Amino acid sequence: MNESTPSRPLARNIIEVLGSFGTPPTRGLQYFNVGNxxxxDALDEFYLSSYLQEGGAAYKMVVGDYGAGKSHFLYCLRDIAWERNFAVVKVDLSPTETPYNDQKLVYAAVASNIIWHEPEGISDESGLTRFLEGTLERITGGPLSLETLNNPLYRALVDTLEASPVDSPAYQTAVLAYFDALIRQQEERLDSLTRWLMGEKTSPDDTKILREVGVTGKIFRTNAFRMLRSLCQVIRALSY
Structure with a gap:
């Protein structure tokens, strides 16, 4: 099978999704994409492969009628971004669920919808904690165990995160604590850190556990934009 031929499961999934729903599948668009x-290529050359790689930022809007191919186009752009090692988030903005004037809801939507992408497979998983877990496994080169704590690649990751400028020290600490708890399989600590990182409501018991690892404060509407910036800075420090 050459690179221009999809695997049999992927080909079947493409046919089923297109035939059943008329919407683009989340994988395999390159096998039937034409016209754009x-x-x-222009967005790749002038942004993804150059300006954005150098730390720049840009805003683009795709406008089109219903059924014009906006989602299809964005999925194609997403695939190029993954090839260039970008992290990707798909968030549906709405005045009720993710209003612009409530940054905490926007943060929670981003944390819930950041995509963990495996090059092989039919579907992807979403969620910040899954993204962090997958990134840690990818960087350290395999399944996590207590031996990972002494893995030079893990130690280098910790050193990089600690040395990276992050707006919120609490956020930086929470990510490092999440990695440590994940490796040590500390389920209770993981649960508390997950709720905090995902922007969910935390309990007094969570607060006690979070303080034990040095995470103070909560994610509120007033500091959520700062936390969103901190998330972006952490992702950048993780070599995306």
């Missing part, structure tokens, strides 16, 4: 390659 020049635009994708």
């Amino acid at each position: 390659q020049s635009l994708l």
Whole structure:
């Protein structure tokens, strides 16, 4: 099977999704995409492979009628971003669920919808903690165990995160504590850190556990934008 031929499960999934729903599948668009390659190439050349790689930022809006192919185009752009080692988040903004004037809800939506992408497979998983776990396994080169604590790659990751500028020290500490608890399989600590990182409501018991690892404060509407910036800075420090 050459690179231009999808695997049998992927091909079947493409047919089923297109035939059943008429919406683009989340995987395999490159096998039937036509008509927009020049635009994708331009965005890749002038942004994904250059300006954004150098730390720049940009905002683009895709406008089109219903059924015009907006989602299809964005999925194609997403695939190029993954090839360039970008982290990708798909968030549906709405005035009720993710209003612009409530940054805490926006943060929670981003944390819930950041995508962990495996190059092989039919579907992806979402969620910040899954993203962190997958990144840790990818960097350290395998399944996690107590031996990971002494893995030079893990130690280098910790050193990099500790040395990286992050707006919120509490956020930086929470991510480092999450990695440590994940390796040590400390379920109670993981649960508390997960709720905090995901922007969910935390209990007094969570607060006690969080303080034990040096995480103080909570994610509120007033500091959520700072936490969102901190999330972006952490992702950058993780070599994305």
